[in-house]
Amino acid sequence: MRHYDLIIVGASFAGLACARTAALRGLKVGVIERKRDAGEAVRTTGILVKEAAEETDFPSQLTRLIRGVRLYAPNGRFTDHSAPGYYFLATDTPNLLRWMAEEAARAGAALMFDTAFKGGVQGADGVRLPDLNISARLLIGADGPTSTVARAFGLDANQRFLAGVEFELAPDDDLDGRFLHCFLDSKLAPGYIAWAVPGVGVTQVGLAASLGKRPDARAFLDVFTTRLGLRAPRIVGRRSGLIPAGATLKRTFDGRVMLIGDAAGHVSPLTGGGIVQTLRLGRRTAQLAADWIKAGAEHPAQALARETPRFATKLWLRRALDLAPPNWVWNLAFGTTPFRAFAQRLYFHRRGDAVGALPDAAPTVSERTTDERA
Ligand SMILES: Cc1cc2nc3c(=O)[nH]c(=O)nc-3n(C[C@H](O)[C@H](O)[C@H](O)COP(=O)(O)OP(=O)(O)OC[C@H]3O[C@@H](n4cnc5c(N)ncnc54)[C@H](O)[C@@H]3O)c2cc1C
Structure with a gap:
């Protein structure tokens, strides 16, 4: 049986970030991933907020800088939002994840693709995965929103x-590439929004939608192309997935097993980011695990719990959005100052205050109708 300090289940954002740092800090790390490679069948739009871009130095050719947000009401009116110095990165997500996998491997982690976690046995000193003939002092479930690790070990x-x-x-050159285009429409996207991202090599x-309500991407595609007067779209790929919307879970570890990332509910219930x-x-989990294993510090999950956001306010706002206000309410609210201030805070929380066009934008108009596009 091969023994590791850490076995991480899931080679996506959480698992690969953890694996790289743990390996750099001298831990023996094994990562098991059921997909054949990290960039296969991606389940995310992959937009990075600026704070995420500051966490890791991603290669710039895998990203595209976007300065602002254009928010549309159901009736086609829109407002532009930005903040000085702030940006989002659209990403070539499959290749970004492949790059993260290469970085983790270069740091010394052993990546095992095409290998699914099915269950394990926990003892006082660690966890064994008998079917894979491997064991570890700590098993980390970074296996996404419907975590098998959580189920196997009775965690939340x-x-x-x-x-x-x-x-x-x-890619559609007619889509204004300076913006993330976000659409409020409770018929199409009840409880959330629709979006169009000028991405890396694709749009x-x-x-x-809140679960129980079906998001109809085809219907939105029709509305979107008509509303913005774009060419008939050519579909080259499809992504879909579940986004945890219940905030950080309570019981995310037990003895030698812990959860991180979507598996632990580390997602904003409001924005889904x-x-x-x-x-x-x-x-951070990797740093804490290295301190625990090498220097006898406290259990990484206990230490991590103190640094993990609980998203209490965002959870209340999520409950309000789940009510899916009818489109006439969005239309009515849209032009009001409080609504614009709310949108500005939502996208650019504590990041400056600039409702209106970007400095390099065409006319400085903060609210227009779709027909009035420059
Ligand atoms: C449609 C959609 C759009 C989104 N857009 C954004 C966005 O633009 N920006 C943003 O910040 N967030 C976005 N999110 C949320 C974001 O994608 C997630 O928060 C993030 O991917 C979570 O990373 P993770 O590593 O925790 O889990 P995941 O990315 O879900 O990865 C889990 C990994 O575990 C593997 N796995 C699962 N089970 C097993 C098993 N039994 N054995 C082995 N491997 C297993 C999976 O194959 C996968 O590789 C979006 C989510 C969705 C669904």
């Missing part, structure tokens, strides 16, 4: 979700 499992679906389209168009936390807490 995510119960509330948003369901997301997205088409990758051949990504998708939407999500999880990558920033998965990168930050994945890396």
Whole structure:
């Protein structure tokens, strides 16, 4: 039986960030991933907020800088939002994850693809996975929203979700590349939004809805192309997945098993953004695990719990959004100052205050209708 300090289940954002740092800190790390490679069948739009871009130095050719957000009401009016110095990165997500896998391997982690975690046995000194003939002092479940590790060891499992679906389209130059385009529409995306991202080599168009409500990406694609007057889209790929929407789970560890990333509910229940936390807490888990194994520090999961956001306010706002206000309410609210201030805070929380066009934008108009596009 091969023995590791850490076995990490899942080679995505959380698992790979954790694996790289743990290996760099001298731990013997094994990563098991059921996919054949880290970039296969990606289940995310992959947008990085600036804070996520600051967590890891990603190769710039795998990203595309986006400065602002254009937010559309159901009736086609829109407002532009930005903040000085702030940006988002659209990503070539499959290749970004492949790059993260290479970095983890270069640091010394053993990556085992095409290998699924099915169950394990916990003892006082660690965990054994008899079917894979491997064992570790600590098993880390970074295996996403419907974690098998959580189920196998009786830990908390995510119960509330948003369901997301997205088409990758051949790139459309007519889509204004300075913005993430976000659409409020409770008929198409009840409880969430629809989006169009001028991505890296593709345009990504998708939407999500509170679970129990079906997001219809085809219907949105029709509305989106008509509304923005774009060419008939050519679909080149599809992504879909569940987004945990119940905030950080309570029981995320037991003895020698712990959860991180989506598996632990480390996702904003309001925005559905999880990558920033998965990168930050994945890396932090590795540091804490190294301190625990090498220097007898406290259990990494106990230490991590103190540094993990609980998302209490965002959970309340999520409950309000789950009510899916009818479109006329969005239309009515849209032009008001409080609503604009709320949108600005949502996208650019504590990051400056600039509702309106970007400095290099065409006319400085903060609110227009779709027909009035420059
Ligand atoms: C449609 C959609 C769009 C999103 N867009 C964004 C966005 O733009 N920005 C943002 O910040 N967040 C976004 N999110 C959320 C973000 O993608 C997640 O928070 C993030 O991917 C979580 O990373 P993770 O490593 O915890 O889990 P995951 O990315 O879910 O990875 C889990 C990994 O574990 C593997 N795995 C699962 N079970 C097993 C098993 N039994 N054995 C072995 N391997 C296993 C999976 O194959 C996978 O590779 C989006 C989510 C969805 C669904």
